[in-house]
Amino acid sequence: MHVPVVVLGGGPGGYAAAFLAADLGMEVTLVERDPRLGGTCLLRGCIPSKALLHVGRVLAEAREMEEWGIAFEKPAIDLSALRARKDKVIASLTGGLAQLAKRRNVTIVHGTARFTNSTTLEVAAAEAGGASHTITFDHCILASGSRPARIPAFDIGSSRVMDSTSALELADIPESLLVVGGGYIGLEMGTVYAELGSRVSVVELTDTLLPGADRDLVKPLQKRLEGLFARIHLRTKVVKLEDRGTAVAVHFDGPDGQTTQEFSRVLVAVGRRPNSDGLGLENTQVVVNAKGFVEVDGQQRTADPHILAIGDVCGEPMLAHRASHQGKVAVEVLHGEPALFAPRAIPAVVFTDPEIAWAGLTEHEAEASGRPVEVSKYPWAASGRAHALGRTDGLTKILVDAETDTVLGVGIVGSGAGELIAEGVLAIEMGCSARDLMEAIHPHPTLGETVAFSAENYFGLATEIYRPRAETAAT
Numbered sequence: 001m002h003v004p005v006v007v008l009g010g011g012p013g014g015y016a017a018a019f020l021a022a023d024l025g026m027e028v029t030l031v032e033r034d035p036r037l038g039g040t041c042l043l044r045g046c047i048p049s050k051a052l053l054h055v056g057r058v059l060a061e062a063r064e065m066e067e068w069g070i071a072f073e074k075p076a077i078d079l080s081a082l083r084a085r086k087d088k089v090i091a092s093l094t095g096g097l098a099q100l101a102k103r104r105n106v107t108i109v110h111g112t113a114r115f116t117n118s119t120t121l122e123v124a125a126a127e128a129g130g131a132s133h134t135i136t137f138d139h140c141i142l143a144s145g146s147r148p149a150r151i152p153a154f155d156i157g158s159s160r161v162m163d164s165t166s167a168l169e170l171a172d173i174p175e176s177l178l179v180v181g182g183g184y185i186g187l188e189m190g191t192v193y194a195e196l197g198s199r200v201s202v203v204e205l206t207d208t209l210l211p212g213a214d215r216d217l218v219k220p221l222q223k224r225l226e227g228l229f230a231r232i233h234l235r236t237k238v239v240k241l242e243d244r245g246t247a248v249a250v251h252f253d254g255p256d257g258q259t260t261q262e263f264s265r266v267l268v269a270v271g272r273r274p275n276s277d278g279l280g281l282e283n284t285q286v287v288v289n290a291k292g293f294v295e296v297d298g299q300q301r302t303a304d305p306h307i308l309a310i311g312d313v314c315g316e317p318m319l320a321h322r323a324s325h326q327g328k329v330a331v332e333v334l335h336g337e338p339a340l341f342a343p344r345a346i347p348a349v350v351f352t353d354p355e356i357a358w359a360g361l362t363e364h365e366a367e368a369s370g371r372p373v374e375v376s377k378y379p380w381a382a383s384g385r386a387h388a389l390g391r392t393d394g395l396t397k398i399l400v401d402a403e404t405d406t407v408l409g410v411g412i413v414g415s416g417a418g419e420l421i422a423e424g425v426l427a428i429e430m431g432c433s434a435r436d437l438m439e440a441i442h443p444h445p446t447l448g449e450t451v452a453f454s455a456e457n458y459f460g461l462a463t464e465i466y467r468p469r470a471e472t473a474a475t
Helices: 012-023 039-044 046-068 079-103 184-196 215-228 320-334 363-369 384-389 417-429 434-439 449-458
Strands: 002-008 028-032 107-117 120-125 133-142 146-148 176-180 199-203 231-233 237-243 248-254 257-263 265-268 272-274 307-309 348-350 355-360 374-379 395-400 407-414
Touching: 002 012, 002 320, 012 028, 012 039, 012 079, 012 320, 028 133, 039 046, 039 079, 046 079, 046 184, 107 133, 133 320, 176 184, 176 257, 184 199, 184 215, 184 265, 184 348, 199 248, 215 231, 215 355, 215 395, 215 407, 248 265, 307 320, 348 417, 355 417, 363 407, 374 449, 395 434, 395 449, 407 417, 407 434, 407 449, 417 449, 434 449
Parallel strands: 002 028, 002 133, 028 107, 133 307, 176 199, 176 265, 199 231
Antiparallel strands: 107 120, 120 133, 146 272, 237 248, 248 257, 348 355, 355 407, 374 395, 395 407
16 A cells, blocks of 8 residues: 555544544544553553552652541552553554544554555554555655663563553552652652552652753652652662562662662563664664654754654654654645744653653753853742642752743652643743743632742742841942
């Protein structure tokens, strides 16, 4: 079969691209090896993890209500029902995607694809006895995504050693769990298991959790996790894993020297790697760099004139919303429009408790580049809404160009930070000044006010923060 446009990969970037192509009148085929659309994000990543994090947050809130004089009995957890509810969320969304594809007349081909040349895909049947396909195309949008990174030394053939995919399956609630990696995936999954009742420890090779985030945003989260988790090991390396039948023995090398401890399960969460291997890209002109990422330009074009690439397979940050946006850019380019992927801000959210979110320039990036910026912080201890919620551990900050007052970056830590960061993204994309944020009337009492208040604080005019004025020198 021949199609003008084929999309390889049915994740957030892939189906967004396929659906837009169909909406613009293109004939499009989407190839996905999984029997369902949605990709890693929907099937074994963003959506199921956030569903479980919601459960964890409810358990935490029930516990925290004791401060208000309301006590609940210890919750009884039906793990089978919990898994079923999680799977129902996934099934509902994947079913919706299938219906949307059908209504748009997007042809879906399920199977494992491989390029035989720059204009041909061979698609092996997904199931034994199924039909294989040869698809020729004018253009392909590669959206093959990524997968959990593996450390060969940790592949000891034990079901007790999990990656993020198997951790989301919730085989059980282990008595103890070690999370290897202090990044967002490890901390999110560690939070889930800790709230469900596991004794969770985290080991991180660097000297801080979430190495890519600003330290003032991480600090409230780390303080909370120190109470939720059994132990946080920083500047510590896992040297070896051993399955001892009833537990995994973990050998550490850290500030305390070499030690060994047993855990019921181990979750290895040390990042993700692009799915660029095994696709036959060597049979095309596509360039893959040393890290395995497909090289693209601002229009998502690869070095092969017939192939574009989007999402995790073409670089950092590996975020679903980045992939979706790139997918739409790629389609608009094929449609002949002057589209370009050049965002001023790509928001990042860590869905822990508290959440951490940032967009645009970070303090870490500003310091590394030597760019002079002014930073204005607004502590949630001054927010009436935060006090009402019992969540005064938050912080909102803005990074501002001192010469023009233009907002360059926004960072938030606190309850619902992932929802609040959208205003920051819009402000940065629109080139807003700190005065624009300050003068936009925000509803009271809300946590969203803290964005405006951080701008007020930039000018030294925050109502709830007192700054004594310097006395005028006598003349």
